[in-house]
Amino acid sequence: MGYQLSLEDISVHLGNEQVLQDVSFTLNAGEFLGVIGPNGAGKSTLLKVILGIIKPNKGRITPQNKNSVIGYVPQSRPMDMGNTIAVKDFVSMGLPHSIRPWLTKKEKHMVNEIIALTQIGEFSHKSISELSGGQKQRVYLAQALARQPKIMLLDEPTSNLDPAAQEQVTSIVRDTSNKLGIGVIFISHDLNLVSQYADRILYLTKGNYAIGTVGEMMKSSVLSQLYGTKVEANADGNSFHISQSNQSEPISSYSYNGTE
Amino acid sequence: MFAFDFMRQAFLAGTIVAIMGGFIGVFVIARGLSFITHTFSHIGFSGAAFAVFMGWNPFNGLLLFTTLSAVSVGQLGVKYFRRDASINVILSVFLGMGILFLALSTNQASFVSNILFGSVVGIGMKEVWKIAILSSIVFMCLIVGYRMLKFDSFDPVGAEAAGLPVRKISIGFLVLLSIAVAEAVQIVGALLVFTLMTIPASTARLITPSIFKMIICSILLSVASVWIGLTLGYYTDLPISFFITSIQGIFYISAILFHQLSR
Secondary structure (H helix, E strand, O other), rough: OOOEEEEEEEEEEEOOOOEEEEEEEEEEOOEEEEEEEEOOOOOHHHHHHOOOOOOEEEEEOOOOOHHHHHHEEOOOOOOOHHHEEEEEHHHOOOOOOOOOOOHHHHHHHHHHHHHHHOOOOOOOOOOOHHOOOHHHHHHHHHHHHHHOOOOOOOOOOOOOOOOOHHHHHHHHHHHHHHHHHOEEEOOOOHHHHHHHOOOEEEEEEEOEEEEEEEEHOHHHHHHHHHHOOEEEEEEOOOOOEEOOOOOOOOOHHHOOOOOO | OOHHOOOOOOOHHHHHHHHHHHHHHHHHHHOOOHOOOHHHHHHHHHHHHHHHHHHOHHHHHHHHHHHHHHHHHHHHOOOHHHOHHHHHHHHHHHHHHHHHHHHHHOOHHHHHHHHHHOHHHHOHHHHHHHHHHHHHHHHHHHHOOOHHHHHHHHOOHHHHHHHOOHHOOOOOOHHHHHHHHHHHHHHHHHHHHHHHHHHHHHHHHOOOOOHHHHHHHHHHHHHHHHHHHHHHHHHHHHHHHHHHHHHHHHHHHOOOOOOHHHH
């Protein structure tokens, strides 16, 4: 059996605000969990709780000592000097820590494999400043993979990317997850993208959540209730349109726990 | 030129400090610590003035003040210290203290000149050994911590996400930097420490995106400027610091041109 991450009744208060309440789910090896929800719903907070940056007020995460098994791609990456360095250097910085300043043959081989997997070989000698947004995201993904993680946490890796780049980045994450058996938690605002690649969907809003398979979650009725506005899904459930009219019940009254 | 002890010692000390400055400078630039480096040198001036007032070796006072301030900055947090107002206050207070210590001590004229403008040709063999030992410690620490320091310097967000002890790395680096500054002050003086710690690295950054090549390039440029500066200073009798800074300025402008042309 592969690596499993379990969250049990995780609650987080930030100031007077209840950001997460009794969130429970299990992420299996090789599983792709898409996380959706409005801004300020606690999606990034959830990742920080898993990373151990924020301590939950209540609940338990197992295994507890998981720092070395998580690869994290943060939402924003303000870099100055970092932008001027070579892609290969940037990827190799993610390798497990060592007091040896040079890379071993094995480490070089591993970096090359990750570069091939994330399809960044053609510009691996360039500096990051020369890359497009989609190429940069693939480089960040490669660096996180260099740690040989069992779980990958990606915080809106496709925001600010054009549709083609969004597809490419998400499909690489999906393929990597399948090939290496890595559990993925992928935050996005794009319902179409998430429903196309995820195995399950976690919907978060302040103090409430819902989790289920794509088929269960991506229905007009469910999504409209979750978002508190009209969401139209097409017949095969693969494309969505969110309308501005407020026709549904607000999310605060919603309670759904999918297949959990 | 090499028939004289003082020139041999100047070349030795200058080369050691140039290698160290070129190496550590790459991380100074990456971490955005140029002005903190400048502030350390002024704190060092105050420390040296304090040592003269106390009747100690100025270098020991310089090292004491810069190291203590590095630990304090590390504890307070670099972000807090990097603010304009914080730097202005600290610079002013320490310069004021330095002036007070000088006013209280009797032996000041040559000291002021040496600390502010450097005195590489006045360095004795004992100082050369001291510089060599301290540089070796700094060098060893930089090599052992190279991977972590590289990650935290060039991608702080990624390093934090990867669970690196970023605060410890920051404090450790500031202490190494304070030692390096104390050594460099003797070569180029407190006013021009900037030169050895930032210009070669900034130039190297324009030449190559590979961090390893950047370090090698920065060290070579730093050593070349010190050697040429010492040679020109010897033959013209003009200040060595002037030549070192001018040569590095020329290297930097040439690198900008190279960078523009190669794009």
